[in-house]
Amino acid sequence: MKIFPRALSLAASLLAASAAISQTYPSAPVTMVVPFAAGSGTDAVARIVARKLGERLKQPVLIDNRAGANAQIAAQFVAKAKPDGYTLFMTTNTSHSANPSLVLNLKYDPIKDFTPVARVGELPFALVVGKNDPAKTLKEWIAQAKAQPGKFSYATPNSTSLVASETIKRIAGLDVVAIPYKSSPQALTDLIGGSVQMYVVDLGSGMGMINAGSVRVLGVTTKEPLKSMPDAVPIVKEVPGFDLTSWNGIFGPAGMPRPVVDKLNQELQEVLADKGVQKSLSQLGFETWPTKTPEEFTQYVADQLAHWGGLVKQAGIRPE
Known part of the structure; x- marks a missing residue:
């Protein structure tokens, strides 16, 4: 096979350009967009990761909270951003797994509009009630709700709480009402105040209230007990057929340069292997679970998109 000098020159130029991009990036602060409010579990995880990532990149990684519309506002913003590696997206299954099945005429494509960089891990959720609720188990709470159809409500500031609750x-045949919230902290406040009777909360924002005894845990969304909450019973034990996992990961806009993606x-x-980072995240109930390559994360996102489509259908939720 004959190789032309021009082709060799072009290949050499591309390699040189890639090397240059990798060596100079980043030369300015990086923004990490979070689709939920400050104080949420994803926000807490993002701040821990961003701080250490900034140290390694030798540039600040700044958090930009763009809460609202079940993560759609932030997703649309990142999808339209310049794909130069200076706008990242710390998001969850809400924007990339559930919304396509929950939202009619979604204004972004979770696959085509983003560059997967790495999965970060799993943020478990727990079903909590107020500390004065007479129910001590999920079965008892279900019995209460069945005895008072239409009288109980639950908080839902994100797709995980919505799909889990629905x-x-x-499955249990309950008549309970969904009350939408913009943020997890407000949902917790209203649960404690008695405005709602149940909330499936991410441990990142709920662990403080759980440890303080302000709310009581009736179950966790993982299949097995958590290291951070070994006495908490998995929901599936009392609601057979329940299977839900919440994940966190980092994306950029579609079209990011491969050297930048690889560097990030x-x-x-390295950030997620750091013992200090792992300890800080574990205090939130978060479990680090990084993908080794962008390709592995890309496949995971596609698989979860299909999985959550099934969960939404099973829950009987119609897109709106």
Whole structure:
């Protein structure tokens, strides 16, 4: 096979350009967009990761909270951003797994509009009630709700709480009302105040209230007990058929240069392997679970998109 000098020159130029991009990035602060409010579990995780990532990149990684519309506002913003590696997206299954099945005429494509960089891990959720609720187990709470149809309500500031609550509602045959919230902290405040009777909360924002005894845990969304909450019973034990996992990961806009993606992926591997970072995240109930390559994360996102489509259908939720 004959190789032309021009082709060799072009290949050499591309390699040189890639190397240059990798060596100079980043030369300015990086913004990490979070689709939920300050004080949420995803926000807490993002701040821990961003701080260490900034140290490794030798540039600040700044958090930009763009809460609202079940993560759609932030997702649309990132999808339209310049794909130069200076706008990242710390998001969850809400924007990339559930919304396509929950929202009619979604204004972004979770696959085509983003560049997967790395999965970060799993943020478990727990079903909590107020500390004065007479129910001590999920079965007892379900019995209460059945005895008072239409009188109980649950808080839902994100897709995980919505799908989890609606799945329990459907499997157990309950008549309970969904109350939408913009943020997890407000949902917790209203649960403690008695405005709502149940909330499936991410441990990142709920652990403080749980440890303080302000709310009581009746179950966790993981299949097995958590290291951070070994006495908490998995919901599936009392609601057979329940299967839900919440994940966190980092994306950029579609079209990011591969050298930048690789550099970010490699640095995130180091960040998530750091013992101090792991300890800080574990205090939130978060479990680090990084993907080794962008391709592995890309496949995971596609698989979860299909999985959550099934969960939404099982829960009987119609897109709006």
